[in-house]
Amino acid sequence: MDLHSGLPYWVIKNSLLDYFHPLKDDFSTDIVVIGTGITGALMVHELCNAGLKCCVIDKRSIATGSSAASTALLQYEIDVPLCRMAEMIGEDNAVTAYRACLQSISDIEKVLESTGVEAGFERVPSLFYASTQKDVKLVKEEYEMRKKHHLPVSLLGKEEIKERYKLQVPGCGLLNEESAQIDAYRAATGLLLYHIKKDGLEVFTHTGVKECVEKRGGYVVETDGGYKIKCKYVIVAAGFEAGKFLPREIMDLTSTYALVSHPVDPGELWPEHCLIWETADPYLYIRTTGGNRIIVGGEDEEFCEPERRDALLRKKIRILEKKFRKLFPDIPFKTEMAWCGTFSTTKDGLPFIGTWPGKKRMFFDLGYGGNGITFSMIGAQIICKKLQGLEDERSKVFGYERIEKYGS
Ligand SMILES: Cc1cc2nc3c(=O)[nH]c(=O)nc-3n(C[C@H](O)[C@H](O)[C@H](O)COP(=O)(O)OP(=O)(O)OC[C@H]3O[C@@H](n4cnc5c(N)ncnc54)[C@H](O)[C@@H]3O)c2cc1C
Structure with a gap:
């Protein structure tokens, strides 16, 4: 899919990152994250900080999907006003979503501060x-x-x-x-480079994921170069192209x-x-x-x-x-x-974060909508906690249980 065209300001301002590291052999890890945009970068940051073993894979150059085109306003206000959202999903859930976005802005600020990534926040x-x-x-x-x-x-x-x-x-x-x-392109590239250096994170670029084949105890991720990554969990942070990995289109x-x-x-x-x-x-x-x-x-x-x-x-x-x-x-x-x-955007203005019913080892971190970036932070925290066996009270508000009502 052609995610953007014209001249996205951020790639020109920062210049395109020359990082070329395609997967050239079979590989094995615990968690494979698909996507090096701001969602994948924040996800990997949480995983690395929690000491979980992971790698990231992307068919493009790092963060050159939607994150490079993002205008990157960070707001706690969601496209659907709180008073309208309350009518749709109940007042408690709507307030939880708004509070989560408010907290997310501070959390993004903390991530950048703690890693020293200068991303125009x-x-x-x-x-x-x-x-x-x-x-x-x-x-x-x-x-x-x-x-x-x-x-x-x-x-x-x-x-x-x-x-x-x-x-x-x-x-x-x-x-x-x-x-x-913020500058979402700089944040994503900065965070990934930080973890490559600090944690030896493997970032496989210019490597498309063809298919994720479910096996006992995990997945085999098959790439377009014919190589395989064996893992226990897959996290799909593939942005607006995630439809390929979903049982059916939701957007x-x-x-x-x-x-x-x-x-x-x-x-x-x-x-x-x-x-x-x-x-x-x-x-x-x-x-x-x-x-x-x-x-x-x-x-x-x-x-x-x-x-x-x-x-x-x-x-x-x-x-x-x-x-x-x-x-x-x-x-x-x-x-x-x-x-x-x-x-x-989704009907209720909220992202879909979590697992598709019945697919416990594949997580979707899809921060769609005008608050895509704040949602990416929330998704990274919820999924990372889940992988550590911890529950997050926000997950019920953003989960796939809403799919029938609020999916497309
Ligand atoms: C013009 C514009 C303005 C926006 N403004 C705002 C805003 O003001 N505030 C805000 O919060 N959000 C905004 N958004 C939304 C926000 O930019 C997105 O929610 C966010 O960038 C999505 O990040 P992502 O990492 O999920 O997706 P992406 O940045 O698209 O990253 C996904 C990555 O997955 C990779 N991928 C996909 N499929 C495969 C595959 N099969 N194999 C390997 N790799 C794959 C892609 O190559 C891509 O690099 C805006 C978006 C646009 C386009």
């Missing part, structure tokens, strides 16, 4: 505004629900938003001070668009460089980068065929530019590069 506030007058009611309802559960949030009026962020919006908005932004794949601007004079950016997103569906979202550039994304389409997706890139970028200029008419804004990618 930056704490910034996040503003979620009502796109229309009609959505003001939803924003207020969401505010009450989050307040009730002591989640960090404040309600700002239209004038307050204009004064504080120089941003002209139709109605009110919710602000929280607990969000962050409708979609397309999404993003651009990065020329650097802007820091004084011309909005105060606090908060993340910005809105109630519209699909929503527009905005962040800054360490080099004072602006990233704008959104304009999702409900199909994923790469040719159709790519044909729309130019048109979608014009729309994103127009929307940005409407919000910030005074910021001199010029697009430097743009890209598009495959994306997916």
